[in-house]
Amino acid sequence: MPERQRADARRNYAHILAVAEDEVATRGADASMEQIARTARVGSATVRRHFPTRRALLEAVSRKRIEALCVRAHELAGAADSRTALVNWLGEVVSYCVSARGLAVALAYDGAESAQAHGNSCSDALEEAAAPLLRAAVEDGAVAEDVTVPDLITLAVGIALATEHHPDPGAQADRLFRLAVTGLSPRT
Incomplete structure (x- = not known):
């Protein structure tokens, strides 16, 4: 995550990452990007903007x-x-x-x-x-x-x-x- 992002964008990234960590801990590498988006209460496009591939996630x-x-x-x-x-x-x-x-x-x-x-x-x-x-x-x-x-x-x-x-x-x-x-x- 670039350091020059706005504070709210950094918080959004941190929140999505925390949700993703929980989802991966539960489901492993098959964690659903859509489920992460739903749990984080953001659109799937927002998750994919931060993590464009499963590997990046x-x-x-x-x-x-x-x-x-x-x-x-x-x-x-x-x-x-x-x-x-x-x-x-x-x-x-x-x-x-x-x-x-x-x-x-x-x-x-x-x-x-x-x-x-x-x-x-x-x-x-x-x-x-x-x-x-x-x-x-x-x-x-x-x-x-x-x-x-x-x-x-x-x-x-x-x-x-x-x-x-x-x-x-x-x-x-x-x-x-x-x-x-x-x-x-x-x-x-």
Whole structure:
């Protein structure tokens, strides 16, 4: 939202965003733009003016969570065990994606919108924040050189989307994440 908007326009945006956050928390990525407009008591054109696409809506709703994940990546940067720092951060991304309905879809690749791996503000912010974590793990020989942050975000999104209808999505997502991190080899 541009800072140069009038105060009433900023309040209107904040109100619509609050309603959208509630709707996405309830219905996930399939939240109805029309229902958001009705609940906010504005026209659907007003909602679409602020959020021209579903992706724009989900990104706005997810912004605070994304910022928290970026802060966490900065906190973990420079940890003595670079692999553990990266895996812990990625586990938090998976956990957020599972608990914050709509976040996985906000991070997911949508080929119709971009030819890039992700191409949206949420994943762009995470990619920038996680780059030092991954770089350190690669430099330490703890992660393969060809792994990219978009690969890791895609892994987190895939796990979250695959488990969203499981009776215990958090536990199942954590189990699959640990399996992906440790591999299929038996534990010794």
